[in-house]
Ligand code: ADP
């Protein structure tokens with residue numbers, strides 16, 4: 001990170017982010033940078049703050065102090081002189097539409113087809129023309145390997161297929177950044193691979209991604225950097241080799257050995 005500001009190459013900059021729920025400090029002085037086109041994997045035990053951090057990046061939560069910028073726009077709180085400025089709601093909505101989020105549980109609209117799920121936000125939120133949204137949605141379904149299942153409802157799809165639709169749905173807003181929060185944790189083991197393959201393709205195409213995951217093989221393969229968190233703090237951040245393959249940090253080593 002260059003000083004106190006995001007530069008043109010930086011997609012996400014977190015600067016001294018703290019998050020408290022009541023008296024509990026869930027994020028402690030978290031700072032990191034994700035450059036354009038990079039993949040950052042977040043690993044760490046359950047409760048270490050990975051989801052909260054992703055929610056702060058998407059402004060579903062506001063940091064208690066510190067700030068986060070996404071694509072040069074500041075979210076949360078940023079100290080300017082003596083004042084803390086909060087982004088206006090309109091800004092937050094616009095910023096959020098530039099960030100795609102895929103959760104652990106497939107949260108598709110159950111009463112809509114795969115195609116309609118993907119078209120919903122571009123038409124409903126962005127005001128795209130139906131024809132254009134449909135053409136784009138079909139391209140995205142093709143990209144995640146589900147073109148022939150466009151008219152199916154979520155319950156007619158496997159968990160892996162539903163999660164691939166959820167990824168296509170997030171991509172429909174043409175995000176600058178994709179956030180994944182344990183996207184394969186709820187899947188049967190035999191369905192994990194197809195979702196990771198879609199994510200791998202996305203990374204190869206240059207999408208900037210932050211991925212909370214327990215899939216160490218995927219992280220080792222795809223991540224540019226891996227961040228190991230414990231109890232709200234960053235314990236270590238480095239290359240997959242430094243964190244996962246030959247962990248230089250004793251706690252990271254123990255965690256990685258237990259998970260894989
Ligand atoms: P992870 O995703 O790494 O499992 P989380 O970010 O979900 O970690 O949670 C970090 C800590 O924050 C946990 O102790 C959790 O109980 C707490 N936490 C998360 N969300 C809330 C909330 N809305 N209110 C109170 N505590 C929360």
Ligand code: MG
Pocket residue numbers: 050051052181182212
């Ligand atoms: Mg979590």
